[in-house]
Amino acid sequence: MGRVTVGLLHPGQMGSAVGACALAGGARVLWASEARSAGTRGRAGAAGLEDADTLAALVAASDVILSVCPPHLALDVASAVAAHRFAGVYVDANAVAPATARRICAIVEQAGAAFVDGGIVGPPPHAPGAARLYLCGREAGRVADLFQSGNLEAIALNGGPGAASALKMAYAAYTKGSTALLMAIRALAAREGVDEALLGEWDRSQPGLSARSEQGMRNSARKAWRFVGEMEEIAASFEDAGLPGGFHLAAAEIYRRLESYKDTSATPSVADVVASLAQSGFS
DSSP states (O other): OOOOEEEEEOOSHHHHHHHHHHHHTTOEEEEOOTTOOHHHHHHHHHHTOEEOSSHHHHHHHOSEEEEOSOGGGHHHHHHHHHTTTOOSEEEEOSSOOHHHHHHHHHHHHHTTOEEEEEEEESSOOSSTTSEEEEEESTTHHHHHHTTSSSSEEEEEOSSSTTHHHHHHHHHHHHHHHHHHHHHHHHHHHHHTTOHHHHHHHHHHHSTTHHHHHHHHHHHHGGGHHHHHHHHHHHHHHHHHTTSOOHHHHHHHHHHHTTGGGTTOSSOOOHHHHHHHHHHTTOO
């Protein structure tokens, strides 16, 4: 088989790094600059991706399309690709519920594509061992082969559409969900004037938790806008499984209250994050 052409939609912080990994694995990687921001153009250029200009041109040239976008856009991106009758392999690597993944599967397969469900665990893969791409579907092995070189480890799972998404939902339910909980706890303690006492007790009985809460606030605030939809997808996953989804709907609200930090140049302090949460309606 000749060189595989991958169409990447869209090169954000995660997507551009994933695209660079596919490029390192020997694929030709395209993206479409039409209606994209200067920031996206910069990331795509830095990753060495080739501009196809339009979605139509990208679809026509691609053997594999890889969707890496905010979860609330995943269905729209799939529908836009399907409208061009894409008949290659469509990989949805977004943080969506298993039911959403199956809806995307139906959309792209009705248009003639083969669907691969994907879930990325870890940060943008700028170094080896940082992230894994879990895949399932009949073409999962073929997609995994695209990442044999580079920093992203691809792992094919057994199971039909939704299995990789379910793993991603379960993993992020703890990591991002617990971070949201810690941020809310710190805001509550600050509002009641007991934050210093709480940190002292944590240092005695929960070693490392104080540092974890502060690291979570610093690391999450500027990315919080991306986590709102992810928490909502996790809530839907729990509810579809007969479990309560309210905890992660509350986590979505915590992240929503930090959306103003999107695109800020400086990392906010712990005090700034706590103040933002409290000013947004804690009582």
